[in-house]
Amino acid sequence: MGSGASRYEPRSHDESDDESTSSEGEQKAKLDKKGSNVDLIPPATPGADDGRSTIAGEGARKTRTIREPTVREPTIREPTIHGFDDDAASQGTYGDPFDDQCLGQTTYSGPCKITVNGIEHVTQAGKLILEVLREKGVPVPSLCWHPRLPTVGKCKLCAVEMKDGHSPDWKKACACASVITPDMQIRTESHDLRQHLAETLKKIAHAQKSAGFYIIRGLFDKAVHHYNDTPDLQRLFGLARHAQVDNSNQAIVLDVEACTECSRCVTVCREVSGMNIYSMVGATAEFPIVKQYGRLIGDTECVACGQCAVFCPSGAIQEQNDVAAVVQAMQAGKVMVAGVAPSSRIGLGEMLGLTRPADLNKVPSLLRALGFQFVFDTNFTADLTIMEEGHELLGRIKAAMRPNGEFVMKVYPELLPHLSTARSPQQMLGSLVKNYFARKLGRRPDEICYVSIMPCTAKKQECKRPQLRTEGLPDVDYVLTVRETAAWFPLTRKCTGMFCPRPVRLIKELEMPFSIRPETTEESAYDNPLGTATGAAQLFGVSGGVMEAALRTAYELYTQQQLPRLTFHEIRGLEGLRTSTVMMGNLELRVAVVSGGAAVRRLVDDILSNRAQYHFIEVMFCPGGCLGGGGMPRSENPHVLEDRAARIYGIEERSVIRKSHENPQIRALYEDFLGEPLSPLAHRLLHTTYTPRPVPKPTSLPGGALAGAPFVLPDVLRSGPEDHTDGSSCRTASTNDDRTAEEEEVVAAREAKKLSIFYATQTGNALAVAKLVVKAARQLGYDPVLQDLGKTDRAKFGKVRQAVFVVSTFWDGHFPEHARGFWDWLSQPFHDRRYLKLMRYSVFGLGNSTFELFNHAARCLDKRLLELGAKRLSPIGEGDYEAKDRYRGTFKTWSKSFWRSLQQHQQVQAALRAKAATG
Ligand SMILES: Cc1cc2nc3c(=O)[nH]c(=O)nc-3n(C[C@H](O)[C@H](O)[C@H](O)COP(=O)(O)O)c2cc1C
Structure with a gap:
């Protein structure tokens, strides 16, 4: 990027450098006046020179314009800035910073040779060392770095040694905060490095309290040497302990004892979800994570999107686990019904090693093997949602949104009138299971336990809303995330049981098959009458998909003509915001697709201040839509969202029927039961209402954050x-x-x-x-x-x-x-x-x-x-x-x-x- 042409140059207006004073x-x-010569520098801050305040994150990626390759030696992080506030120290790293200098500052970005542990590789100068090591399969641990988050350089676990071609000295540096330069030599194994890692792990274990240290000590070698397809240390840290557990949220739980203070939750909540629920400013050793307004998570604006749980490497933040409750419902003899969302099958495929497209057809069989008598397809009600939402759109032709309802109720209650009233596919399916399927089965709704397998943690909260009940009982009894469900298959490749000791015990008690093997499981279809779905419904898993599916139906219903093309490429993609104008006959429809809380907030602010106007907006709170949901598998693959989207589009393209209104089972459902879209019965069973629930903000400092703990906001x-x-x-x-x-x-x-x-x-x-x-x-x-x-x-x-x-x-x-x-x-x-x-x-x-x-x-x-x-x-x-x-x-x-x-x-x-x- 040339210095004169940046995206940060304001876009118009004349130059005006005059100071205007x-x-x-x-x-x-x-x-x-008097007093103009008074020295107004404030007196030095008390304790200013005590060297405790630290500044983190220095030394990472540099500009990538082509210049002479230069080698400079800035430190990995900025050391003490004297006089800085103590609060800043809480953003620092575990203990002492590196004194060592890091190499790897380059302005050249092109192909180059490097040596890693004596072996020559070709790579690109300017890339992060950690990224390159991961690409080359060289094991390096790290906690705070994630390829989809900004570098914070906090945990220091990814230390490597490096030197340039001429230097005789090896220097230690964080691989996440330094870039490749031509002819760089890197080593990941040395006595010094092992000592550094042991020390760092010790500090993390100290932060993580008690048991962690012993686990780390025992598995230290394993961590360093067998660090392959699960690059987080989550398997090592994933112990369930019960002290200092913030259980106040219905969807996620924070166990302070397991926290390694890596700060990923802070970063992802602020940068990706735009929510700022967590902070490390003002944190103490006892309470390493401060929550909004110094409250329990359940009392903050948290909308339970679960991104913190996806990115937490230590298992300190997880979804509330409902597997045991589901197994108990099985033990109680309930009719067990499961529904599987479009992204859920992709996520289960990832975790259970179902790699071929056809393997995803094993999901119904696998769930039946776990003990479900009926397995329905949530895609069926995705088609139904399109019917209801499509008709609603045609009736309103104004901004219709169906994002995380919790988000709108808490953060933007003024937008509630614009929200589509159509329930989510999960809730439609739950309602149909309890009101329609139960009748067909000759059972009472309370004899059925409906479990929704979801990519989303917020669904755990949604299913508890009082508006979504039949005869006083919830339409959806339990929501299991993809991670929870996969952890139910304890003998599968990627789930060793370390995260799910209780379900495993219960499975043993139930004498369920203990070694369900996805590789040998047969393919099978979803059950009917709620199991036939179109390709359009499958698109619900990816950002832009609901809009695309809705447009396919709305176009044909509105124009009474066949859609000339099925695919709306202009609204596909994973960027935060995509906008387009779609012609429906003579009607010009301005549409927007937005995903990721931070992008959603920006768009909503623009709409509220009249800087943007659309007729139809698809809002997904998680990045990339449901495939980036808070209940999806954790992954360090930087392209994981693209890979999942490709799988979804692949399934869609292979579908025989690709428009929701052509689904024969949906037609039959309307004929047999609901009447027509937006009929009174459809309204009662498939729509909902929302009430504003703004979170009161404190006007003074609260007394304590957690159970009387001293806390400074x-x-x-x-x-x-x-x-x-x-x-x-x-x-x-x-x-x-x-x-x-x-x-x-x-x-x-x-x-x-x-x-x-x-x-x-x-x-x-x-x-x-x-x-x-x-x-x-x-x-x-x-x-x-x-x-x-x-x-x-x-x-x-x-x-x-x-x-x-x-x-x-x-x-x-x-x-x-x-x-x-x-x-x-x-x-x-x-x-x-x-x-x-x-x-x-x-x-x-x-x-x-x-x-x-x-x-x-x-x-x-x-x-x-x-x-x-x-x-x-x-x-x-x-x-x-x-x-x-x-x-x-x-x-x-x-x-x-x-x-x-x-x-x-x-x-x-x-x-x-x-x-x-x-x-
Ligand atoms: C990855 C990275 C990129 C940076 N890019 C720039 C840059 O383009 N221009 C600049 O003047 N400083 C740059 N810096 C230096 C930062 O501005 C500096 O570290 C500052 O202290 C960061 O302050 P903050 O913690 O408030 O973000 C960069 C630092 C890092 C670690």
Whole structure:
């Protein structure tokens, strides 16, 4: 990427580098104020030089423009920044950082030769060492790194030794945070490395408490040497222990004792799901994971998407296990009925080694072998959903959404009227099993136990909603995730039983077949009458599939003509958001497909502020749709979602019937039972209602996070709407027409003291700096509010009067991931050039000058704020990690200039107010 052409350059507007402070400067001169020479640098932070605060994540991927190959030696992570807040330390690593320097900073990206453990390989310069080692099958453990998450460089398990062609010395580095350079030599085995690994594992075991250490010690060699297709250490760490278990959520459970503090849950919840339920800021040894508002998970905004459970490498976060309850229902003699979702069969195939497409037809037989008398296909009710939802769409032709209902009820209750009322296929099937199939069988609904096999953890919560019951009993009795179901086959290749001791015991008690072998199991069909499905239904497993299936039906119903093409390529793909315009006869339908909570939030915000408008939106909370669901197999394959999507499309293409409304069993169901789509009976059994359930945000610090544990709510988690002080928040005294002039002055003076401190951070450094600004602001008598730039209330941003932006640059000149949506929005051309005319601001950037686009995000932001009419109080500070004192010197200089300008600005404002008051 050339330095001049970045996606972060605002998209239009003239250059305007003038600082725009002159008019104020003139006023200032006229007003002859005092105190301008006061040194406004706040006193040193207590304990500032104790060296505890750490900064993580340095040294990973560099810019990939072609230059002379250079070898630099930045450290793996930034060591102590003196004077930084202690909270930042909690984002650091286990114990001491490496003193060693890492090689592997390159700007050349092309083919090159390297040597790994003495064997020569050809690879690409610029790739992460860990990725290359995995590709080459060289075993290297790691906990915090995941190919689908940003690098955090926290666990230090992936240490390797490396040197370049000329250097005589081997240097230790994290393979996840260093890149390949030409002729690099790498070794993964040495006395030093073994010692380092043993030490690191010891620290992790200490974090993980008690038993973990012994397991690790016993299996240490195994971990390092037999580290093959299960690259996580999850099998080693996956012990169920019961102390400090947060059981408050109906779908997932967090066992603090098993936590290794790798921070993957924090990253995935923020970056992928856009929810920010977990944090390590403010964590203690006893409670390594802090949850939103310092509450139990069940009391937060968590929507149970389960991404934390998919990415947790230690088994500390898992789904609530219902296998034992299902086995007990079998023991009680219930009629056992299972339903299998489209992605579930793909996931079961992955975990049970069903590799050939035809092998997936073994799934019904395997479930029957477990003890289910009837196995239905949830695809059948996917077709039914299309019938109901398609007719609903035609009736409404406005935004119809059916995402994670929990998400809308908790986070965007104002959108509930736009939600499709059609139940999910799981709930439709449950309802039909209890109301239709039971009658055919001559049984009462309570004699049947319906178990839904799902790729999703949120379904565990959904099935407990009071609206989804028949005769007081739930339509869906239990939801088992793909992982839970696969763990029920204890003798299969990938499930050793370590995760499922209780079900195994129960299976033995039940005298069930203990060695169900997928390889030798026969193929069979799903049971009828709820087992025939079309290809369209199979598409429900992948993002865009529900839309595609709905369009196939809606088109033909609306135009009464045959669809000219079956495939809607324009809405296929796994990116967060895809939009298109579909012609249905003369009707132009604007459609959007969005997946992944973070992308969903961005789209919803755009819709709510009228920046985007669509007729029909498919919303999937998990990345890539159900195939990336929270109950799917854990995988370190970076292309796992693409592979699963390909399997789904493959099944779809081989289907004989590919449109939901052509499913003969669906037609029969309407004729035999339901009448027609949207009939009163269909409404009663197949539709639902939603009620707003916003999670109350705390207005003061809670007493304790968990069972009376001492807990300090981190500032960063207190940025709910009512905490924002941008000139219009609830902390501002409400406007009162009866105020006296003195009262007005008090209010105005209070307003003038407000300072919004926005941060954008990838690995926590900018947050640490932002907290320093907060501290200093308090010491200087301001009223600071720390705000996540990515979560800024955009409707109120234009009213902010005084602001500091602390922003780091990441991944080749980009904004940190959580703030990218904000930047995309701010750089849009539709903003008025005087949009930020009230704002006085300054930017402090964190970057590394060895990157070509040094402090690019901060620079772009500074420029854009000026373009939109904001006035710069002091020049941008450009912190450079490569500087001798890291960011310290620059930060001091910037602070000095900023606080001085802010005080001058305040004096000008006070004088202007006084002048206005005296007429
Ligand atoms: C993977 C990676 C990519 C980076 N890319 C850039 C860059 O393009 N430009 C830059 O100035 N600094 C870059 N940096 C340096 C970071 O800005 C610096 O480490 C900063 O301290 C990170 O702050 P944060 O923890 O608040 O995200 C990068 C660092 C890493 C680890």
